[in-house]
Amino acid sequence: MTSAKRKLAVVVKGWPRLSETFIAQELVALEEAGYALDLWSLRFPTDKKRHPLHDRLQAEVRYLPEYLHQEPFRVLRGVVKCVFRDGFARAFGAWWRDLRRDRTRNRVRRFGQACVMAAEMPSETAAIYAHFMHTPASVARYAAILRGMPWAVSAHAKDIWTSPEWEKREKLQDDTFGATFLATCTGVGATHLQDLADRPDRVELVYHGLDIARFPPPPENRLDADATRFLSVGRLVEKKGFDRLLEAFARLPDDLEWHWEHIGGGGLSNALKTQADRLGLADRITWRGACDQPEVIEAMRRSDIFVLPSRIADDGDRDGLPNVLMEAASQKLCLLSTPVSAIPEFITDGEHGVLSSDAPSDLAAALEHLARAPARREALAEAAYDRLNAHFLMAPGIAQLDRRLQSLFAAAC
Incomplete structure (x- = not known):
């Protein structure tokens, strides 16, 4: 693997995040490859906890102003420094066109953050790489134009399916200061984005895969228990389908x-606990809340069936290929999920697990x-x-x- 000597700026939405181990895994692997x-x-x-993986990252973490009014002088310094750069007029023009179609405070915040980033980036920074195609990619794009450097992006799930088509298309076009390349972690996402790009080869399918070395060997035998032990790991949000799983349990x-x-954790915690109480399920459920990865692995090793009833939310949001399915597979835990998005790219129904519809009656039958x-x-x-182990390990994707x-670095020369 080629070692890179120049600095790569990586834009993320938040750091660290328990739900985004795939990002931490990738960044640690890139550092180990010499970046x-x-x-x-x-x-x-x-998050109140962090994974051991987060502590392995050596990169300096710089926090941009989360809200511009919280650090007004820092934002002002960034804008003033950028006004005198050759790329300011082009960056401002790109942002202004975006703002006319997306008149939100978030869009204003993106430009302010980009100015701070462009002003504070070390001089040896050669390129920018963002995780997620929506807000992080916008900040990366504006900052790249301001600094006159190439940028790239990795797209995942919500950012693909809830971003407006005009924005995705423009981030994939040369004439609108588009990304040098876009990596995405599912075949279904790659096909969608290739249709929007000016060149299909700008988009590449790169599975995250799993760094199997981070996980213990699967248990030799699962301990017998009086009750079947179901386990789910996922944020309590609509697209995870836990409301329908509760209805299935009740059947x-x-x-x-x-x-x-x-x-x-997640915003639907109280609503789902109330639903469980109403259905008379409270005594059969343990709500653990957010856990670090060692705690997750321990739970997988003592469980019988891993259940992830993913579905498409009303706003179009959906899972990609959840890494947690691969993590459960690493512990030889039986998988029950749904044929949503890219999940069938890993699980063939009846061969590597069971894919049910998210209808409570169908889920109950599968359970x-x-x-x-x-x-x-x-x-x-x-x-x-x-x-x-045959097709979804981390190394090929890295x-x-x-x-x-x-x-990307070659484009910076």
Whole structure:
């Protein structure tokens, strides 16, 4: 793998975030490949815990003004320094065209953050790379124009499916100061974005994969328990489908002993707990809240079935290919999910796990079937583990990204 000597500025929405281990995994791998990184975060951390993986990152973390009025003098200094740069008129023009179509405070904040970033970036910075195609990519784009340097972006899920088409298209066009390349982690996302790009080869499918070395070997045998142990890990938001999973649990027959453990925080926490109480499920559920990765792995190792009932939210938001499915597969945990977005790119129904519709009646049938079929669970878990190791490890994706980043640095010459 090629080692890069020049500095790469990386824009993220927030750092660290428990729900974005795929970003931390990638950045640590890039540092180990020889990249010198500076991390620019648009928001301060809100999670009370952090993963051990976050502590492995050596990059300096710089926090941009989360709200412009909180650091007015810093923002003013950034704007004044940028006004005298050759790229200011082009950057301001690009931002103004965007603002006319998106008249929001967020759009104003993006330009202010970009000015601060462009003014404060070390002189040895050669290029900018953003995670997420919406807000972070906008800040990266404006800052890149201000500094006259190439930029690139990695797109994932919500940023693809909830961003307006005009914005995605313009970030993928040369004549609108578009990204040198865009990496995306699902085939379905890559196809969508290739249709919007001026050149399809600007978009490349790069699976995150899993750094299997971070995980213990799967347990030899799962301990017998009086009840089937279901586990879910995911934010309590609409697209995860936990409201429908609760309705499914309520349909399970009385003679089936089971318990569900949930890990993750999110805005729907109170509503879902109220729903569980209404359905008479409270005694069968443990709400763990946000956990670090060692705690998540421990829960996977003591569970029987991993359930992620993803669905498309009303605003179009949806999962991509959740890394947590691969993490569960690394512990030979039987997978039950839905055929949403890129999940079938990892799980073939009936071969590597079970893909059910998100209708509560269908989920309930799948839950009961797997609960009563331990041998079937074991066979599906073995197949998912083999698929993970054959096609979804981290190294190939990092090698792809390395080649693309080298082209980004070449464009800076």
